[in-house]
Amino acid sequence: MGKITGFLEFDRKVESYTPVKERVQNFKEFTVPLKEKEIKDQGARCMDCGIPFCHSGCPLGNLIPDFNDAVYKGKWEKAAEILHATNNFPEFTGRLCPAPCEEACVLGINEDPVSIENIEKNIVETAFNNGWVLAEPPEFRTEKKIAVVGSGPAGLAAAQQLNRAGHWVTVFERDEKAGGLLRYGIPDFKMEKHIIDRRLEVLEEEGIRFKFGVEVGKDIKADTLKKEYDAIVLCGGATIRRKLPIKGSDLKGVVQAMDFLSQNNRRVDGLPYEGEDILATNKNVVVIGGGDTGSDCIGTSIRQGATSVSNFEILGKASEQRTEDQPWPFWPMRLRTSSSHKEGAHRFFSISTKEFIGDEQGRLKGLITVNVEWENIPGKRPVLKEIEGTEKEWPCELVLLAMGFTGSEMTIAEQLGLEADVRTNIKASIKDYSTNVPGVFVAGDQRRGQSLIVWAISEGRQAAHHIDSYLMGESNLPLKGEGDLPRL
Numbered sequence: 001m002g003k004i005t006g007f008l009e010f011d012r013k014v015e016s017y018t019p020v021k022e023r024v025q026n027f028k029e030f031t032v033p034l035k036e037k038e039i040k041d042q043g044a045r046c047m048d049c050g051i052p053f054c055h056s057g058c059p060l061g062n063l064i065p066d067f068n069d070a071v072y073k074g075k076w077e078k079a080a081e082i083l084h085a086t087n088n089f090p091e092f093t094g095r096l097c098p099a100p101c102e103e104a105c106v107l108g109i110n111e112d113p114v115s116i117e118n119i120e121k122n123i124v125e126t127a128f129n130n131g132w133v134l135a136e137p138p139e140f141r142t143e144k145k146i147a148v149v150g151s152g153p154a155g156l157a158a159a160q161q162l163n164r165a166g167h168w169v170t171v172f173e174r175d176e177k178a179g180g181l182l183r184y185g186i187p188d189f190k191m192e193k194h195i196i197d198r199r200l201e202v203l204e205e206e207g208i209r210f211k212f213g214v215e216v217g218k219d220i221k222a223d224t225l226k227k228e229y230d231a232i233v234l235c236g237g238a239t240i241r242r243k244l245p246i247k248g249s250d251l252k253g254v255v256q257a258m259d260f261l262s263q264n265n266r267r268v269d270g271l272p273y274e275g276e277d278i279l280a281t282n283k284n285v286v287v288i289g290g291g292d293t294g295s296d297c298i299g300t301s302i303r304q305g306a307t308s309v310s311n312f313e314i315l316g317k318a319s320e321q322r323t324e325d326q327p328w329p330f331w332p333m334r335l336r337t338s339s340s341h342k343e344g345a346h347r348f349f350s351i352s353t354k355e356f357i358g359d360e361q362g363r364l365k366g367l368i369t370v371n372v373e374w375e376n377i378p379g380k381r382p383v384l385k386e387i388e389g390t391e392k393e394w395p396c397e398l399v400l401l402a403m404g405f406t407g408s409e410m411t412i413a414e415q416l417g418l419e420a421d422v423r424t425n426i427k428a429s430i431k432d433y434s435t436n437v438p439g440v441f442v443a444g445d446q447r448r449g450q451s452l453i454v455w456a457i458s459e460g461r462q463a464a465h466h467i468d469s470y471l472m473g474e475s476n477l478p479l480k481g482e483g484d485l486p487r488l
C-alpha cells in the first residue's frame with residue numbers, strides 16, 4: 001500500500017475551475033490541473049482498506065487501490081497499465097463519470113472519499129502526454145467478421161475488445177464521426193472532442209474499420225448485415241426522447257434538449273446541421289428536467305448568452321447528504337450541483353409545467369406551472385398531486401425539454417425479429433448479452449436503457465467476452481474485475 005498515514009495527513013483535493021465569468025466566454029474545458037505532488041498526495045490518501053468497496057462501486061471493477069498506490073509512488077506508466085486493464089477509455093470516465101466508486105470508498109464513511117475520478121484522469125492524461133497510449137494490434141487474426149452498430153462508448157469498447165481477440169471488426173455509425181452521445185450530446189466544456197479523436201486514431205491503427213454515414217436498418221438492412229457477418233453487436237443507444245404533450249407543445253421555441261445540444265456541438269466543431277438555428281441568446285430559457293442533460297442545457301444556454309436560465313424539476317429537492325435509508329456503500333439519490341448549475345441558473349423543485357403560451361405568430365412567450373407534492377402510499381408508486389392556488393405564469397422564449405429517453409429505435413429489432421421490453425430496450429440475457437436471435441448481441445443504453453458512460457463501456461467489454469466465446473468456444477478477454485494486473 002501507499003502511505004500508511006496518508007489519509008490522516010492530506011485532505012481531499014480535486015481540480016478547481018476557472019472563474020465563471022471567464023469560462024462562460026467559450027465552450028472549452030475549464031478545469032485547472034493539480035500539480036504532480038498534489039496528485040501523488042491524493043493517491044496516498046487511499047487506505048488500501050483490505051476489502052476495496054470502491055471496486056464494487058465501479059461498474060468496470062477498476063483496480064483502484066492498485067493505481068492509487070502506483071500514483072503515490074510516482075509509477076505513472078504502471079498506473080496507466082493498471083487503469084487500462086479494466087477501462088478502455090479512462091479519459092472519458094475521468095472527466096464525465098459521476099464516480100459511484102467514490103460513494104463506495106471506505107474512507108467516505110467518515111471522511112471525504114479518495115478523489116478516484118480525478119486521479120484516473122491524471123493517469124490517462126500523463127499516459128497520453130508521454131506517448132504511452134499506443135496501438136496494440138492483435139498478433140493473429142481469426143478471420144471472423146463482427147459488425148458493431150453504433151460508435152458510442154459501448155460500441156467502441158466492444159470493438160476494441162473484439163479486435164484484441166483477433167476478429168475483424170467493422171463499426172457502422174450513422175453520424176459522420178464516432179462517439180455517440182460523447183460527441184453529439186455532451187458539450188465541449190465537459191469534454192473537448194479532440195479527446196475522442198485522439199483515442200479513435202489508436203483504434204484505427206489497431207485495425208478497427210469504421211463506416212460512417214451508414215444507418216443500419218435503412219442504408220443497409222439488418223438481415224443483410226446478419227448474413228455478411230459472423231456476429232452482430234447492437235450498441236445504438238437509447239434515442240427516443242420523452243415528450244411533454246401539453247397545450248402549446250408545438251409552439252416555436254419548445255425544443256427537445258438533444259436538438260439544441262447536438263446542434264451546438266456541431267456548431268462548435270464546424271459541422272453542418274439541419275434545420276433553423278436554435279439559440280438561447282437574449283432569451284429567458286426554461287430547462288425542464290433536472291438531470292445531466294438539463295445541466296448541459298444550462299451551461300450551453302449561459303454560454304450562448306441567455307438573459308435568464310431557470311431549471312424545473314418535478315421531483316422534490318433531495319437532501320445534500322446521504323440519508324439513513326440510503327446507507328453506505330450504495331449510490332445515494334442526493335442533490336447534485338454541477339458546475340453549470342453554479343454558472344447562474346435558478347433551480348426550482350416540485351414544479352410541473354401545465355401549459356405553454358404562444359403569441360399570434362405561434363412563438364413561445366411564456367408558460368404556466370403549478371407546484372406539486374408526492375404522496376407516498378405504502379406498497380404503491382408515489383402519487384403526484386398538484387397544490388391548489390400555486391399556478392404561476394413565467395415569461396420565456398425558449399423551453400428545452402430534458403426529461404430523458406424512453407427507449408431505443410425498433411427498426412433493426414423488427415428486421416431481425418428481436419424481442420424488446422415494454423420500454424423498447426432490446427432484451428438480452430444479462431448472463432451473456434445475447435438476444436433471442438443467435439449471433440446477435442446488444443450492449444449499452446440500447447439494452448439497459450438510458451444510463452452512464454461507465455456502464456456503456458462495461459457492457460461493451462462484457463458483451464465482447466461473450467461474443468468471443470460464442471465464436472471460438474472460449475475467450476481470454478477479461479470479464480468485470482478480471483483486468484490483467486501488471487506487476488508493480
Ligand SMILES: Cc1cc2nc3c(=O)[nH]c(=O)nc-3n(C[C@H](O)[C@H](O)[C@H](O)COP(=O)(O)OP(=O)(O)OC[C@H]3O[C@@H](n4cnc5c(N)ncnc54)[C@H](O)[C@@H]3O)c2cc1C
Binds near residue numbers: 098155181292293446
Ligand atoms: C446530454 C447528455 C449528457 C450526458 N452526460 C453524461 C455524463 O456526464 N456522464 C455519464 O456517465 N453519462 C452521461 N450521459 C449518458 C451517456 O452519454 C450514455 O449513457 C452513453 O453515451 C451510452 O452509450 P451507448 O454507446 O450505449 O450509446 P450512445 O452514446 O447513444 O451511442 C449510440 C450510437 O449509435 C448510433 N446509432 C444508433 N442507431 C444506429 C443505426 N441504426 N445505425 C448506425 N448507427 C446507429 C448513434 O448515432 C450513436 O452514435 C449523458 C447523456 C446525455 C444525453
Ligand code: SF4
Binds near residue numbers: 101102
Ligand atoms: S470509471 Fe467511474 S466508477 Fe469506475 S473508478 Fe472511474 S470514476 Fe470510479
